[in-house]
Amino acid sequence: MTNQELLHHHGLRATNLRLELLRLLRASDRALTHQELEAGLKVEADRVSIFRSLNAFEEAGVVHRVLDGRGTSCFARCGTDCGHGDHNDAHAHFRCNGCGHVYCLDAVELPSVSLPRGFKLAKSHLELDGTCKACR
Amino acid sequence: MTNQELLHHHGLRATNLRLELLRLLRASDRALTHQELEAGLKVEADRVSIFRSLNAFEEAGVVHRVLDGRGTSCFARCGTDCGHGDHNDAHAHFRCNGCGHVYCLDAVELPSVSLPRGFKLAKSHLELDGTCKACR
DNA sequence: TTTTGAAATGCAACACTGTTGCATCTAAGT
DNA sequence: ACTTAGATGCAACAGTGTTGCATTTCAAAA
Ligand SMILES: [Mn+2]
Ligand SMILES: [Mn+2]
Ligand SMILES: [Zn+2]
Ligand SMILES: [Zn+2]
Secondary structure: OOOHHHHHHHHOOOOOHHHHHHHHHHHOOOOEHHHHHHHOOOOOHHHHHHHHHHHHHHOOOOEEEEEEEOOOEEEEEEEOEEEEEEEOOOOOOEEEEHHHHHEEEOOOOOOOOOOOOEEEEEEEEEEEEEHHHHHH | OOOHHHHHOOOOOOOHHHHHHHHHHOOOEEEEEHHHHHHHOOOOOHHHHHHHHHHHHHHHHHHEEEEOOOOOEEEEEEOOOOOOOOOOOOEEEEOOOOOOOOOEEEOHHHOOOOOOOEEEEEEEEEEEEEEOOOOO
C-alpha cells in the first residue's frame, strides 16, 4: 500500500507534508520526534502543521506516540491492525541513554499485570532504557 | 527520621521551602507535580526554586521522578536505600486516565526482560494506566 | 555568639513542546 | 471546472523546565 493509499484508507488527505512525514517515518527504524521530522522534510512546513498532522495520524491509527525519557513525543508507524481511535500495536520501547533514540521492540514479551484492589487496568507500557548498538 | 534529618543525611540544607516540599510529598499517597507542590506550599517560593529543589532531591536520592502520561514530571519520596545518584526503588507506576493522578505500586511484580541483540539494558519501567478507585 | 563561605533563593530571560483561533488555500469528489 | 470540508500558515499563547547573576541564608567553624 502506498502512502497515498494509506492516508485515504484512514480518511486523511494526501498532502505533500503528510506524504513526506510518512516517507520519513517509513524510512526510519526508530520513532522520530517532530523536531527530527521537521529537519528531515524536503518541503517547507510550519511546525504547527506538523503537530496537527501527527495528531491526525495518531487519531486515525496511522502512527503511535511514545514519550521519550524526557517527556517529548516520538512517533512511529503503526502495524496494519490500527484504526480510528483504536490502537492494537502494544509493544515495548527502548530508549538509548547515549543518543536518545527510541526503538519499537516487537520482540520483547509484555508482562501480564495484576493490580492492587481498586485500580482498573486499561493499558500497560513497558519502557526500557540502556545503550543501543551504535552507542556501545 | 525527621525531614530536617533526612535532608542533612543527604547533604542538603533544611530550608523552609524544602521542608515544606517534603511535608507535602510525605503527606501524599501519590506522586505530585511541581504545580501541585507549588499550590500546596504554605510558604511563598519561586517556581525556579521548586524545580531546583526537586532536581536536588532527585540527585540526592530523596525523591524519584515519574513522567505522567503527558510528559510532565511527578515526584514521590524514595525508599530508604536510595543515595546520591543511586536509585534502588524500581517499581511500577499507575496513571489514572480520569484524574491524571500517578501512584507508585510497589506491589506489582516487575518483568524480567530479554532484549534483541545489540541492546544493553540498564533499567526497565512499567507504566500502567486505567481508572483509579476514586474515579470508578 | 559572631564570622564566614558555600548553598539556596529570587528574578529575569530564555528554549522548547504543544495548542488554539482565524484567514487562506487545496485536495478530492461532484 | 465547481464546491467545500479538510489542511495549512501565521500569530499568539500556555506550560514545563533551564540558565545566569545578584542576593540571601543556612550551618559549621572560630
Ligand atoms: Mn512503538
Ligand atoms: Mn514511584
Ligand atoms: Zn544510542
Ligand atoms: Zn482517578
